[in-house]
Amino acid sequence: MEEVSLLKGNEAIALAAIRCGADGYFGYPITPQSEIMETLMAQKPWETTGMTVLQAESEVASIYMVYGGASTGKKVMTSSSSPGVSLMQEGVSFLCGADLPCLVVNVMRGGPGLGTIQPSQSDYFQSTKGGGHGDYKLIVLAPASVQEMADFVDLAFTLSSKYRIPSMILSDGAIGQMMEKVILPPFKPRQTAEEIIEQCPWAATGKPANRKNNIISSLELDPSKMEKKNVERQERYRIVEATEVRYDEYMCEDADYLIIAFGSAARISQNAVETLREEGIKVGMLRPITLWPFPSKVISKYAEKVKSMLTVELNAGQMIEDVKLAVNGKVPVLHYGRMGGIVPNPEEIVDALKKQM
Amino acid sequence: MSNPIINPENLVYEKSSVLLDNTMHYCPGCSHGTVHRIVAEVIEEMNMQDKTIGCAPVGCAVFIYNYINVDFAECAHGRAPALATAIKRLNPDHLVFTYQGDGDLAAIGTGETIHACNRGENIAIIFINNGIYGMTGGQMAPTTLVGMKSSTCPYGRDVQLNGYPLNITPLLAQLEGTCYVTRQSVHTANNVKKTKKAIRKAFENSMAGKGTSVVEVVSSCNSGWKMSPVKANAWMEENMFKAYPLGDLKDK
Numbered sequence: 001m002e003e004v005s006l007l008k009g010n011e012a013i014a015l016a017a018i019r020c021g022a023d024g025y026f027g028y029p030i031t032p033q034s035e036i037m038e039t040l041m042a043q044k045p046w047e048t049t050g051m052t053v054l055q056a057e058s059e060v061a062s063i064y065m066v067y068g069g070a071s072t073g074k075k076v077m078t079s080s081s082s083p084g085v086s087l088m089q090e091g092v093s094f095l096c097g098a099d100l101p102c103l104v105v106n107v108m109r110g111g112p113g114l115g116t117i118q119p120s121q122s123d124y125f126q127s128t129k130g131g132g133h134g135d136y137k138l139i140v141l142a143p144a145s146v147q148e149m150a151d152f153v154d155l156a157f158t159l160s161s162k163y164r165i166p167s168m169i170l171s172d173g174a175i176g177q178m179m180e181k182v183i184l185p186p187f188k189p190r191q192t193a194e195e196i197i198e199q200c201p202w203a204a205t206g207k208p209a210n211r212k213n214n215i216i217s218s219l220e221l222d223p224s225k226m227e228k229k230n231v232e233r234q235e236r237y238r239i240v241e242a243t244e245v246r247y248d249e250y251m252c253e254d255a256d257y258l259i260i261a262f263g264s265a266a267r268i269s270q271n272a273v274e275t276l277r278e279e280g281i282k283v284g285m286l287r288p289i290t291l292w293p294f295p296s297k298v299i300s301k302y303a304e305k306v307k308s309m310l311t312v313e314l315n316a317g318q319m320i321e322d323v324k325l326a327v328n329g330k331v332p333v334l335h336y337g338r339m340g341g342i343v344p345n346p347e348e349i350v351d352a353l354k355k356q357m
Numbered sequence: 358m359s360n361p362i363i364n365p366e367n368l369v370y371e372k373s374s375v376l377l378d379n380t381m382h383y384c385p386g387c388s389h390g391t392v393h394r395i396v397a398e399v400i401e402e403m404n405m406q407d408k409t410i411g412c413a414p415v416g417c418a419v420f421i422y423n424y425i426n427v428d429f430a431e432c433a434h435g436r437a438p439a440l441a442t443a444i445k446r447l448n449p450d451h452l453v454f455t456y457q458g459d460g461d462l463a464a465i466g467t468g469e470t471i472h473a474c475n476r477g478e479n480i481a482i483i484f485i486n487n488g489i490y491g492m493t494g495g496q497m498a499p500t501t502l503v504g505m506k507s508s509t510c511p512y513g514r515d516v517q518l519n520g521y522p523l524n525i526t527p528l529l530a531q532l533e534g535t536c537y538v539t540r541q542s543v544h545t546a547n548n549v550k551k552t553k554k555a556i557r558k559a560f561e562n563s564m565a566g567k568g569t570s571v572v573e574v575v576s577s578c579n580s581g582w583k584m585s586p587v588k589a590n591a592w593m594e595e596n597m598f599k600a601y602p603l604g605d606l607k608d609k
Binding site for chain 1: 377406407408409410412413419422425426427428429430431432433436439440441442443444446447448451468469472
């Protein structure tokens with residue numbers, strides 16, 4: 001029988017990381033996600049799985065420790081919250097430029113600036129459009145429950161190493177702090193040095209006599225070579241867009257109206273859908289699980305069927321831009337959001353949807 | 358017929374097998390080439406080529422991986438000690454070193470440098486101090502001497518405007534985590550020998566788990582200083598060594 005635990009979302013991330021064979025975690029404390037490192041330090045995984053856990057001197061150092069570990073083919077991660085993730089953006093760009101797999105967890109809080117410690121989804125643009133410099137993408141997973149916090153760690157590592165694209169779990173203070181029942185993933189052994197050499201022939205593992213020295217770098221001064229590297233990366237992005245889109249549909253089949261929401265906004269919107277259905281209004285909800293690659297195709301399919309769409313976000317309207325691109329003017333798309341750490345209640349969403357009917 | 362000159366008994370110098378054949382891009386008179394050769398020789402002598410991971414800087418030595426034939430991770434400006442920290446902790450049987458200039462180590466990367474040293478990471482830091490930004494074209498560095506001219510202090514470093522040169526190596530020697538901190542140069546054959554000994558010791562310390570070793574090499578940048586190589590060395594002896602005297606600062 002599978003063991004059910006009662007955990008905070010942040011704790012679930014930490015325990016799942018140990019179980020899925022992560023080699024290293026490097027982080028810096030910041031609310032509302034400090035339980036991730038606290039849980040790891042309390043677990044002492046270096047005594048069991050051999051996982052390294054280190055508190056760095058800053059988020060800048062953390063992300064470059066991740067860069068260092070990933071350079072050697074190790075499964076490494078960091079976690080932070082919005083202001084800390086902003087500090088990491090140079091490193092994220094470097095990781096993408098060097099095509100290094102890794103996991104960055106962002107448990108979002110309200111901004112901009114120091115902002116608040118309450119939940120928000122205002123880093124959608126930063127996460128999906130590239131918060132650092134250059135043409136790059138992250139594989140962005142948006143958990144809507146503590147169970148998904150646990151499940152997405154392994155998924156994020158798997159997708160990241162498959163495509164050599166850094167992955168991000170984009171959560172928020174509500175999912176990070178709330179407690180739910182969760183079944184943790186089974187234990188998976190860490191990769192051996194031999195497995196890493198076999199699976200990551202590009203990694204800086206020490207140069208044997210029979211190969212050239214491996215160089216992990218995002219630098220290329222010859223513009224024609226630099227463009228080629230970029231083109232190859234963009235081709236990989238197109239494959240990810242074609243094959244790795246994930247989303248969840250709730251009462252969408254006969255819907256006249258479609259709510260689109262991710263993460264904690266989706267949890268609240270689900271209640272709103274139930275209320276509206278009780279009133280006889282045919283509403284469905286589409287929940288993007290991958291924010292990049294974005295589920296554009298299915299949204300454009302619904303644009304042929306529904307009367308209008310409403311995005312519910314804990315921000316001023318960010319994901320709505322991707323929804324509008326997918327809908328391409330076929331039906332009206334409106335946004336309902338709260339900012340600055342305020343979480344809407346289902347009634348507000350019910351009212352917002354009725355207003356656009 | 359064998360070449361009458363290249364006979365084993367005539368051989369006084371051989372290029373290290375850990376050096377690649379690529380022509381170095383460094384200016385004639387630059388210290389980087391000499392320090393690269395020393396690093397390669399020490400790796401070869403320690404038989405560590407297959408166990409070495411280098412952390413390349415941003416600066417003139419950004420292309421170090423084109424010359425020293427070991428695996429490298431190219432770091433963002435100043436972040437080499439953070440990379441090296443994780444690389445060594447995740448690969449404790451490897452020799453991990455950073456190679457950094459003064460702007461990299463003592464300006465943008467001061468935080469990473471101090472904290473890696475303070476944690477006593479089992480890495481070796483090779484610090485090239487030539488008091489100027491070479492690659493970007495001769496701007497003021499944290500270690501630029503008072504009165505010394507650069508493209509961003511064209512009338513000479515003025516303490517009122519620019520503050521004082523940062524003498525960071527003695528600072529690192531104070532930290533509990535460092536085991537060996539030394540300052541060397543490569544402007545004479547004798548000094549090259551001393552620097553080689555220092556780098557060997559730093560690498561051996563890392564493998565013995567003794568803590569962080571820092572080898573500062575006070576270097577010349579004749580292009581940045583706008584001097585001939587010979588004059589740059591003389592200027593370095595006269596001025597740089599006064600501010601940055603050679604010798605061991607810590608050996609525990």
